[in-house]
Amino acid sequence: MDAPPPPTSGKDTKYPFDLTTLQQALQDPPLEHQLGVHVAHVVAAREGPASEVLAEQLDVPRELVLRLLWFGALYYSPVAPLPHPDRMAGLTTEQLDSIRAVRAAGLARWGRDSKLQTPRRLSTDEVVAAGGYLRAHCHPKRFPVAHSLSQQDWVARLLAVREDHVVVSKPPGLQVPPTVDNVQESLLACVERALSLPGGMLQPAHRLDAGTEGVVVLVRDSPAFAAYFRGLMAEKSDRVRKTYRCLVTTPPSAHLFPPGGVLLHESGGDGVREPEAATPHSDTLGSSSGRSSSTDGRLVHWVLEDQRTAGEMAHTVVVCEGTPGAQRCELKLKQVERVQLSEQAAALWGLDLETSGTSGAGTGPRAVAYEVTVELVTGRTHQVRVQMAAIGCPLLGDHLYGALVAQGRLRQQQECGAAGQHATGSGLPGQCVEEASGPAQLLKEAAPLPARGVAAEWCRPALEQQLAPVALQAHSLEILEDGLMGTAPVTHCAGAPWWHRVNL
Incomplete structure (x- = not known):
């Protein structure tokens, strides 16, 4: 049975913003800021090339739809899928009936093959069927x-x-x-x-x-x-060595490093001083509270990954050993060194400048920070960022874990719910605001859902600056056994971290 023709009223599908907004979303070079997310959900009014059908129903020039196709921002399935359960909960009975009717017609025509019900990214301007489902991400996330x-x-x-x-x-x-x-x-x-x-x-x-x-x-x-x-990654401690460098404003306590690992010279290079080190909260000390350390530089925490509630970015939290679902997280602190940053790097992070004690041409005010070298033993999500934040040393530029520390959420969030449950979101890492408008023809002006698309205030800076550089570098990868990457040892090094290479 053929699918019934869907409604084609312009107000149901038309792109709701000024055409200039769509042009800006797709321009090269891209804007320095991200536009708000807008996803258009459309039931094809007729058979034809995807770009033609969408251009007609969105009421935008076809060349802009072809640009979306080039980005990989168009999806299609012959059978319309059901919306996310969170969104369905906010729909009226009439809206749900409309969705189910369109979907039932598609199933009657195409059958129940799951591949035909799963939207796939279009790589060519292929012909779509009348009644088929099209999804257009009109404001792609851009990477300048x-x-x-x-x-x-x-x-x-x-x-x-x-x-x-x-x-x-x-x-x-x-x-x-x-x-x-x-x-x-x-x-x-x-x-x-x-x-x-x-x-x-x-x-x-x-x-x-x-x-x-x-x-x-x-x-x-x-x-x-x-x-x-x-x-290799599954057994990295024996077969591979991964070294990272990171930058903090307050160095970890000297006793956490192995002998010779503390290189905290004064600006003039006249010796070594022991600066005021980070003072972790008392509840982060000791293995019973999720952390342990030793004089060989080992730092161990127990963590729960992918934690979030509505409006939050997914993040990792530190919990007590023995917490259900907790994973062991281990790295080795190798070295900490006092470094001077350029005025440009200091401005990026809002650091205060100080006058160097050395003389010579070109010497001027510099910001001081501490570069820490670590070796990963395990490989958890955001591991270096989490473990450094857990000892009171969040990385420069890390808006997510810096906020978690400032808000007391790095541990507190899980003390009240150690089972590690998290609310479902868009399913995309770091993407809390999914859509600016509901499915145009499937949902027919769906009621807004306040639980979705609203960023939690504490993580708003992290959401707004997802592409901002974090002071973290995967510095080197060493393969310690012969294999497909070559005869051991095989070393690949990224060179000096980017904060040393900024244009002075």
Whole structure:
């Protein structure tokens, strides 16, 4: 049975903002700020190329829809899916009946194959069926850094290019995999263009946060290498060594470092001083409260990953050992060194400048910070950021864990609910505001849901500055056994952290 023609009233599907907004959302180079999320849900009024159908029903120029297609921001399925359960809870009976009717017609025509009910990203301007479901992410998340580096810059960041893998130094401000609405400005796409590879050739072997710089391994169309690297990561303490560098305003206590690991020289270089170190809250001391340390630099916490309630970014929290679902989190503090930052770096983080004690041409006011070198033993989400924050040393630029420490949420949140339950959100890391308007023809002016799309006040800065650089670098990756990456030891190093390389 053919699906009945859906309503085609302009007000149901028309793009609700000024056309200039859509043009700005898709321009190159992109805006320095993100536009609010707007996802259009449309039931195709007729059969035809996706770009034509959407251009007609959104009432926008087709070239802009083709631009969305290029970004990877269009999705299609012959059978309309049910909305997210959270959103369905806010719909009226009439709205739910409308959704179910459209979906039932699609099922009657196409059957119940799950592939036909799951929206897939369109890579070509394919023909869509009347009654089919289209989703357009009209304001893709943009990554300006993808446009700030030249082809030569990207080639310089390639640390190794092999038949089955590529190693690259990722700049801060860029995601490794594509986002739900932007394929073209991911690390994968940037490296593919630098190597003149076809799109989709590279896949991430692991990931770094968008704000983090450093060594990333990409799989080059090789399931065998992907399996090999997963095995390395599963036993990283014996087969691989991952070293990170991070920057804090207050150094960790000297007793946490191994002998010789404290290099806190005065500005004039006339000796070593012991500055006032971070003083963690008393409830973070001792293994019973989620943390232990030893003189070899080992720092151990117990954590729960992917914690959030409505309006929050997913984050990791520190809990007591023995908490249901808690995972062991371990790193080694190797070294802390007092460093001077340029005026530009100081301005980025709002640091006070001080006059250097050394004489010489070009010497001027500098900000002081402390660069900490750590070695990962385990590999948990946000591990370095969490563990440094847990000892009272949140990283510069880390709006998420800095806020958790300031609000007393890094531990308190789980003392009241250690089971690790979290509210469902959009399903996308860090994405709390999903849609500006409901499904145009499926929902027909759905009532607003206050529980969704509203950012929690404490994490608003983190949400608004998701691409801001965090003072964290995946500095080096060392492979300690012979294998597909070469004869051991194999070392890939990102070089000096970006906060040393900023333009003075």
